[in-house]
Amino acid sequence: MTTLLTGAAVLGGEPRDLAIEGDALVDPSAIDRDRAEVIDASGLIALPGLVDLHAHLRQPGGEQAETVASGVRAAAAGGFTCVFAMANTNPVADTPAVVEQVHRLGLEAGLATVRPIGAVTVGLAGERLADMTMLARSAARVTVFSDDGHCVHDAELMRRALEHAAALDAVVAQHAQDPALTRGAVMHEGPLSAELGLGGWPSVAEASIVARDAMLAELAGARLHVCHVSTAETVEVVRAAKARGVRITAEVAPHHLLLTEDLVRSYDARFKVNPPLRTDADVRALREALADGTIDIVATDHAPHAPEAKLTAFADAAFGMVGLETALSVVQMAMVETGLMDWAGVARAMSTTPAAIGREPGYDAPLEVGASAHVVLVDPAARAVVEERHLRGRSANSPYLGRELPGRVLHVWHAGRRTLADGRIVTEEVGR
Numbered sequence: 001m002t003t004l005l006t007g008a009a010v011l012g013g014e015p016r017d018l019a020i021e022g023d024a025l026v027d028p029s030a031i032d033r034d035r036a037e038v039i040d041a042s043g044l045i046a047l048p049g050l051v052d053l054h055a056h057l058r059q060p061g062g063e064q065a066e067t068v069a070s071g072v073r074a075a076a077a078g079g080f081t082c083v084f085a086m087a088n089t090n091p092v093a094d095t096p097a098v099v100e101q102v103h104r105l106g107l108e109a110g111l112a113t114v115r116p117i118g119a120v121t122v123g124l125a126g127e128r129l130a131d132m133t134m135l136a137r138s139a140a141r142v143t144v145f146s147d148d149g150h151c152v153h154d155a156e157l158m159r160r161a162l163e164h165a166a167a168l169d170a171v172v173a174q175h176a177q178d179p180a181l182t183r184g185a186v187m188h189e190g191p192l193s194a195e196l197g198l199g200g201w202p203s204v205a206e207a208s209i210v211a212r213d214a215m216l217a218e219l220a221g222a223r224l225h226v227c228h229v230s231t232a233e234t235v236e237v238v239r240a241a242k243a244r245g246v247r248i249t250a251e252v253a254p255h256h257l258l259l260t261e262d263l264v265r266s267y268d269a270r271f272k273v274n275p276p277l278r279t280d281a282d283v284r285a286l287r288e289a290l291a292d293g294t295i296d297i298v299a300t301d302h303a304p305h306a307p308e309a310k311l312t313a314f315a316d317a318a319f320g321m322v323g324l325e326t327a328l329s330v331v332q333m334a335m336v337e338t339g340l341m342d343w344a345g346v347a348r349a350m351s352t353t354p355a356a357i358g359r360e361p362g363y364d365a366p367l368e369v370g371a372s373a374h375v376v377l378v379d380p381a382a383r384a385v386v387e388e389r390h391l392r393g394r395s396a397n398s399p400y401l402g403r404e405l406p407g408r409v410l411h412v413w414h415a416g417r418r419t420l421a422d423g424r425i426v427t428e429e430v431g432r
């Protein structure tokens, strides 16, 4: 079966045709056009399948909020063809049994590749290292390790984790949050937290851990990845570490590129996230850092929560927001429509580079003939108010409900198989 996509602006550039045959992109001039399914892609932008290095799929243990199967539906709806699943499940993904279970659930669900992230420490307790070598050598071939949700706070443990990771060509993804500086913290620390009477999370609690970890990574000769950078101070630390030649990469979550702390005035727990929404100055610094490459990638930190976890007082509610379905639209709004980044830059930040960090093959030659057919067609001119029915995962804790966002993901192919058609999930994929 051959599919011909005609006239798409490939990576936002000049319109040309793309052809998908089997699991690969082939030369459109070399196919039998009479036997191909033709999709008119004029006016649409073709991007490579998006890769999310940071999503919470909640299975095992949190199935009321999300499952691997529901998570990949949200992923496909958002244009993602590969999702790295965070380790803070119950049980924690600190053994081959758990990472292999998540990996297998991903294969059963289809729609996208699911790559389990392994825990750094047993039970995410920060006391002793998980058997990282066993996780890397398991059938799930773990390449990213993270205690996300918790900071690996003990410097000696972090040093050893980085040394193990270096030996495995893996990366440690740190949730940078000094626990002592953030006790009781539920929002950004500043005049607004004082006014609202809510515990404050100071920027230094993030930047200080990143500074320490950059030095440890340099010492270990290891790769360090910084999860969800949220402040201007952290951007400066990452910039300085890169200038020194430290092997450091960093991600920003879409919500930190668009939303600010004033939303917390509503006391609506949809706006409660860790790290918290920050200030306008932070948003500006994060956008500039993503545009200039100081921040390498966008990762969703998709964090679904059941309604009960959010329908409480702000201080008691769970941290986290869903983000797979809306990520590309938010990046279009914050980066492309502001002129800070072109679509080729978006493809780098949301596909090529996260795949390279996670050692996921098939994304290094986006949309070139011979490459794996991970393809997304986006209508950049569409605009829509986000409603619950647009969210395909199990949870609806989106900060964008009721807000208009640009862009619509229309079609997705994962390794040549259609996973989204006219914005609808192609369910034949499920169960293959």
Ligand SMILES: NC(=O)N[C@@H](CC(=O)O)C(=O)O
Binding pocket: 056, 088, 148, 149, 150, 175, 272, 273, 274, 275, 301, 303, 304, 319, 320, 321
């Ligand atoms: N981001 C969040 O606010 N929450 C995440 C944990 C995390 O990413 O730190 C979660 O697992 O719910």
Ligand SMILES: [Zn+2]
Binding pocket: 148, 149, 150, 175, 227, 228, 274, 275
């Ligand atoms: Zn985190």
Ligand SMILES: [Zn+2]
Binding pocket: 054, 056, 086, 148, 149, 301, 303
């Ligand atoms: Zn997270």
